[in-house]
Structure formats: structure tokens, C-alpha cells
Amino acid sequence: MWIIDKCIFYGISDQPLAFSDGLPIYTPRGENGSSCRLFIGRLGFLDLTDLGTLQSGEDSxxxxxxxxxxxxSGAVKASKLTVTISAKHTAHIQNERSSVMxxxxxxxxxxxxxxxxIHQMEQGGYIPFRNDPNTYKNPAEIRKRLQQLGEQYFPFTDDSYELAxxxxxxxxxxxxxxxxxxxxxxxxxAExxxxLSEMADGLASSxxxxxxxxxxxxxxxxxxPTMEHPDEVMDGLQKVESVLGADLNALARVTMAAKYLLPRISLTVAPMLYSGQVAIQNLGNDAMAAYFMECPCNRGPVGMPISMAIDLALNGFMAPGKVVTLKSFISFTADPSEAEQYSNGLLLVLQPKPDTYIWGEGxxxxxxxSDAPTTKNEYTFSPGAQLKIERHENKIINNRELTVIYMTYLDQIILVPGIG
Known part of the structure; x- marks a missing residue:
């Protein structure tokens, strides 16, 4: 356990402090694997993850x-930390035995x-999702909850509600x-x-x-509006694609910024991550290729399908040793059985890069x-995150044959064209 004993500002005026866990500053912390962020006004923040016991001896x-x-020392009731913030936006953290800068x-x-x-989308009724069956029916209750979460996790930003x-x-x-x-x-x-044909098929067949x-x-x-016939979908998408596409790119950028401000994930809490795919179940396994920038179909021309037969992808740009880059967000869980339950034919098994204590940025x-925070765990990657394919196999799990793809997160993020 550890506790902030004092915070000193050197050569700079005192700044307000807030922890992402919402508890008072001078509260004992440090449950093994816990992670939180100490926000220091608008100067920046510290990322603190308790690693538990690392070695034998006093400073264990x-x-x-x-x-x-x-x-x-794990033997003390709570190690007392003195944090000194300088005008150069550095922090010196010292306890009874050691220090870091x-x-x-x-x-x-x-x-x-x-x-x-986002304001315009909210005013137009396009965000958040209307009448989500998993959450509060009253929009005022949703807004109140998100305001509270925003104030807790993004305390010194002007856009805390929008980030939440x-x-x-x-x-x-x-x-x-x-x-x-x-x-x-x-x-x-370019551009x-x-x-739109694949998009229309994906929407109409859902x-x-x-x-x-x-x-x-x-x-x-x-x-x-609602539609009765699948052939109406293409006409509808053609009318909204430009505006909605730009709106969703803006929303993606804000979501990525919000995620960047959240605490890290300790390997103590989630040593491995799992994802049942494809998330949009009616798209089928061939849509897995469309998640990655390296799919050669991304080169076009317009009209060429971006989906690819999964076997072809796994023997091509997704072969063992290849690195792939996400084009969209994708969610994982630390519970393999949960991922298997949601799998529509594919199971992604993800390990962190070697010699690390936490899952990296991204x-x-x-x-x-979450819209169902008490019933599901959700660990989500941002677009641009890079993964290395290790191997793949077909495996019978719960009387279903799944294609299992083993991957390593490289702790690297690059810009995704179109999103930025």
C-alpha cells in the first residue's frame, strides 16, 4: 500500500489535484494491480500502477x-510518497527508501x-443511442451519469462530458x-x-x-428512417455517407483522446485478453480482413470488396510474423469463456509484448x-494499434469449431488515414 503524504510545487503556483478513482487525494492506495491517474491541474498527470511484490528483500x-x-517495502502499512512538481512539468516522487524523476x-x-x-450529433438525437436496452431509458439519467464519470476521469478538461x-x-x-x-x-x-456496396449489404442483412x-x-x-426492403439501404447510405462519415471520424478522434486519459491495465488484472469475432455477426469471418490496414483490398479500386476469405488472409497479410494495424475500435475481455460466447467463428487471443508490467497505450x-458496467468487462483498442500475428489454428470449443488467432500487442499506434 502507498499514500500521497504531501505534494509540493517548486517554482510554480499550487495546482488542484484529483485522482481518477474519485477518492480523496490523501487516501491509502495500492491494491496489487490497481491503476489510477493523478491529475495535476492543467499541467499534466501521473500514471500510477501498483505492481505488487516484485522481488525478495525489504524493498519488495x-x-x-x-x-x-x-x-x-511491502511490510509497512502504507509507504508515504512526497510528490514535487516543478515548473518544467517534471515530478520527483520520493518515499522512505527510493525516488524517481x-x-x-x-x-x-x-x-x-x-x-x-458531438454537440450537433447530440442535439440531432444521433448520440447516444436511443433507447439502449442495456442502460437507463431516461436520457436525463444517462447524461447525469456521464457528467459524473467525466468529472471523475477527466477533471481538469473543458470537455469532460463529451469525452465520457x-x-x-x-x-x-x-x-x-x-x-x-x-x-x-x-x-x-487517396481521400x-x-x-458503399459492402456497407449497404452489411446493414441490410443485419x-x-x-x-x-x-x-x-x-x-x-x-x-x-426505417426500411422494409434491403434495396432501399444503398440509396439511404448514399445520402448520408459524407456527413455521417465525417461525424464518425470526429467522434473516433474524441473517443481516442478520452481513452488515452484512462488508467492503464495491469498484467496482474489481465495477463491475457480475448475477443470473439466478428462483432457484427452477419458480416461473417471474411470481414476480419477489413479490420486491418494491411489488407491489400484497401488499395482499391473503389468497388473491390474489402473483405477477404479468412483462409486467404491467414495465409497472406495475416500470416504468422506479420504485423497488422487496426482500422477501427475493437473490444476484448479478460475472460476467455466470455469471448468464446460472443464468437461468431473467430477467437482472438492476445498477449502483451515481453518484459512489461502493463498493457500499453492504445x-x-x-x-x-459501459452501457452494462455490472455485467461485462470491456478492454478496447483504438484505431491505429499494431498487433503481431503469432500463429493460428482451428479448435473445437464448446462443440463449435473456431479459428483461433494468437497475437501480440506491440504497444505501438500509428495514424489511420481518414481518422487521423
Missing amino acids: SGILINGKVLYY VALMSYPQINPADIQT LSIYDWTTADFFRMDLFHLYCYTAM TPRN DWGTYKITNADFMNSFML ITNITPF
Whole structure:
């Protein structure tokens, strides 16, 4: 256990402090595997993850602080930390036995125009998802909850509510539109056009749960009315694709910024991650290729399918040793049985890169923002995250044959054309 004993500002005026766990500053912390962020006004923040017992001897436990380990004795009731913040935006953290010096992590730059886009989407009724069956029916209750989460996790930003809203929206049925617009984008072509034919097929063929073209709430998320015939979908998408596509790119950028501000995930809590795919179940396994920028179909020309037979992909750009880059968000769980339950033919098994204590930037635990926070764990990658394919196999799991793809997260993120 550890506790902030005092915080000193050197050569700079005192700044307000807040922890992402919402508890008072001078509260004992440090449950093995716990992670939180100490926000220091608008200067920046510290990322603190308790590593538990690391070695034998007196200084046996550790806290990972912005990439450096501060050791402390696990025998004491709570190691007392003195944090000194300088005008150079550095932090010196010292306890009874050791110290580290780190640079404060910086807040992400958020384009005011992207925040304005979210305002317009909310005013138009396109965010959050209307009448989500997993959450509160009353929009005022949803807004109140998101305001509270925003104040807790993003305390010194002007856009705390919008950041919380952006993450929450991904956990609702709105994930469908985010995926559809980004999977079927030709990321290797100038101006990143989309394959509207595949998008229309994916939308028109959806016939599960809320995800039906006859469902008013679902179609509202696409800025479209309900439809009775699949052949109406293409005409509808052609009318909204430009505006909605730009809106979703703005929403994706804000979501990525919000995720960057969330605490890291300790390997103690989630040593491995699992994802049942394909998330949009009616697309089939061939849509897995469309998740990655390296799929050669991203080069076009427009009209060429971006999907690819899974066997062809696994023997080509997704072969063992290849590195792939996500085009959209994708969610994982730490529970393999949960991932197997949601699998529609594919199971992704992910390990962290070697010699690390935490999952790196790009994947965060968004469960507190979920539309069902008490019933599902959700660890979500941002677009641009890079994964290495290790191997794959076909395996019988719960009387179903699944294609299992083993991957390593490289802790690297690059820009995705179209999203930025």
C-alpha cells in the first residue's frame, strides 16, 4: 500500500489535484494491480500502477510511475510518497527508501471542431443511442451519469462530458455504425473512399436483436428512417455517407483522446485478453480482413470488396510474423469463456509484448463507461494499434469449431488515414 503524504510545487503556483478513482487525494492506495491517474491541474498527470511484490528483500514491492518503478517495502502499512512538481512539468516522487524523476504526461490535443460535432450529433438525437436496452431509458439519467464519470476521469478538461459520452457511445449499439464506416474504408487510397456496396449489404442483412433496418432506434443512428426492403439501404447510405462519415471520424478522434486519459491495465488484472469475432455477426469471418490496414483490398479500386476469405488472409497479410494495424475500435475481455460466447467463428487471443508490467497505450478498460458496467468487462483498442500475428489454428470449443488467432500487442499506434 502507498499514500500521497504531501505534494509540493517548486517554482510554480499550487495546482488542484484529483485522482481518477474519485477518492480523496490523501487516501491509502495500492491494491496489487490497481491503476489510477493523478491529475495535476492543467499541467499534466501521473500514471500510477501498483505492481505488487516484485522481488525478495525489504524493498519488495513497486509502483510503476510514468514508466519508472518506485520501490517500497511491502511490510509497512502504507509507504508515504512526497510528490514535487516543478515548473518544467517534471515530478520527483520520493518515499522512505527510493525516488524517481519523471516528466508529466501531457493532455491530448482535442480539436474544438470535433467537440462541436458531438454537440450537433447530440442535439440531432444521433448520440447516444436511443433507447439502449442495456442502460437507463431516461436520457436525463444517462447524461447525469456521464457528467459524473467525466468529472471523475477527466477533471481538469473543458470537455469532460463529451469525452465520457464518446466512450459510452462505443459500448452501445452505435458500435455497429462506427465499425461499418471504418471497416469498409479504402485506407490506402487517396481521400479514403468507402465501399458503399459492402456497407449497404452489411446493414441490410443485419437481422439480430436491435440491429434491424426495421428498428427505428437502430436506423436513427445512421440518420435514416426505417426500411422494409434491403434495396432501399444503398440509396439511404448514399445520402448520408459524407456527413455521417465525417461525424464518425470526429467522434473516433474524441473517443481516442478520452481513452488515452484512462488508467492503464495491469498484467496482474489481465495477463491475457480475448475477443470473439466478428462483432457484427452477419458480416461473417471474411470481414476480419477489413479490420486491418494491411489488407491489400484497401488499395482499391473503389468497388473491390474489402473483405477477404479468412483462409486467404491467414495465409497472406495475416500470416504468422506479420504485423497488422487496426482500422477501427475493437473490444476484448479478460475472460476467455466470455469471448468464446460472443464468437461468431473467430477467437482472438492476445498477449502483451515481453518484459512489461502493463498493457500499453492504445488499449484501456472502458468498463465504467459501459452501457452494462455490472455485467461485462470491456478492454478496447483504438484505431491505429499494431498487433503481431503469432500463429493460428482451428479448435473445437464448446462443440463449435473456431479459428483461433494468437497475437501480440506491440504497444505501438500509428495514424489511420481518414481518422487521423
